Amino acid sequence: MTRSEITVRRLTEADLPAVLAMEARCFPDPWSEGVFRTALRDESCLWLAAELCGAPVGYAGMQWVLDEGYIDNVAVDPAFRRRGAASALLAAMIGEGKKRALSFLSLEVRAGNEGAIALYTSFGFETVGRRKGYYLRPPEDALIMTKYFEAETI
Template identity: 40%
Template sequence: MGNNINVRYLTKDDIKNIVEIEELCFPTPWTKGAFEKELKNKLARYIVIEKDTNIVAYGGIWLIIDEGHITNIAVHPNYRGLGFGNEIVSALINECIKNNIVSMTLEVRKSNIMAQNLYKKHGFKIAGIRPSYYTDTQEDALIMWKDINKGV
């Protein structure tokens, strides 16, 4: 990934850049208001990666009791294939470990093989299907889970 990389928590000042990435990555992007609401959500943690002061990737997770639910992960299209997706997933796993979370879950589009492979690389396994989960296309979501080993 090179130098000048900073992994940190999302701030209010980052939201404009996050929304731009959302709009480039998703058919139904989250809004500015949705991210502002997430910043106030005591269960939510959002992490960004900056390269040379530009936000290139982000990810969010809800920490609910002892489970982490990944809400979204996105890498700016110009920075894909450089390891930023791996960095975000690793940062979210580390956030769960810091908060004594024992398992993580997420939903991913059935057609999004690249994301599925990223999650599998980090130990997530397909555990079920949510039929017609994505309201924009009626596409099914795969439910993936990961157990977190405290000793690792």
């Protein structure tokens, strides 16, 4: 399978069983079904799914307040990693951020999550801060990584 087979579409409540299963495989502190349902219904949130052969293999969410954008839960099923699914999701979110005239997109990532940090850095996110003890299970600092749009011309 090639990276070009990945497509991105809106996540819906019908995807929740697949999302909850992936969430449990991807995070030590997974979000509950109730939290996902609330987030999916929030009009200041956008949730996207990455699909391969018609099935969701990853997802990510973003929310915005005025011109500030925040990304949540970028996750790709372990069986489908390193095929560009997270990159496709991030590219789509950055496109949405620009379309909505956001000033920046920001996120938290575990300080030791080298793969995710490499991914975000490749999309122009910079480390702008650290939240001590932000994660509990297991305990770890969060890096705050932000991509600013003002400086970009496209």
